């Protein structure tokens with residue numbers, strides 16, 4: 193999907209997103225917020241913050257910035273912040289996570305939950321996430337990646353309509369993704385229904401990779417794993 197298609201898709205989803213994906217994807221959001229281990233006053237950026245379902249899980253003494261490309265999803269997030277009095281949320285901005293307007297090294301933690309397989313160019317997204325994260329800061333990604341295990345693959349196939357409903361690609365290969373992005377993974381945990389999604393905790397290596405080349409754009413390698 194290109195940016196225009198994504199905006200159109202989430203314009204439609206905004207009204208029903210919480211009903212469809214609120215509870216089912218909640219464990220991944222909670223697990224991620226717990227894993228951040230952020231110091232008081234630490235700066236968190238969540239890209240693709242959507243309707244803000246994760247925001248209440250961040251520590252009250254953190255400083256959270258959220259961005260999303262969909263105005264309608266962000267409106268829901270802003271309503272949630274006001275309704276729930278989420279003082280840790282400093283600002284919610286309409287912005288493309290593949291071309292962020294933040295200065296380099298602005299955040300201690302950068303988070304993308306259920307976003308990598310939605311954006312047009314996952315490698316570019318990661319390059320940008322690394323740029324805005326301070327060196328030795330941490331990057332957290334929750335996403336579905338294709339499994340190697342035939343039994344798990346079968347389960348994944350059963351669940352893939354759920355992913356596609358949210359506009360996710362379901363064929364993202366973890367090893368290829370890590371090779372292309374150069375992410376340094378510290379920890380991988382399975383999360384949500386049957387462990388279908390994975391939480392990657394990554395250290396921000398000091399040297400960012402150059403912006404993704406067209407050849408590196410496709411993270412959905414077709415070779416079997």
Ligand SMILES: C[S@@+](CC[C@H](N)C(=O)[O-])C[C@H]1O[C@@H](n2cnc3c(N)ncnc32)[C@H](O)[C@@H]1O
Nearest residue numbers: 202240241242260261262265288289305306311
């Ligand atoms: C599947 S939703 C996930 C929302 C939220 N993270 C959650 O936990 O439910 C994907 C979100 O990514 C946003 N998105 C897609 N492409 C984006 C981009 N290039 N920049 C910023 N946000 C983007 C969509 O608008 C949508 O809100």
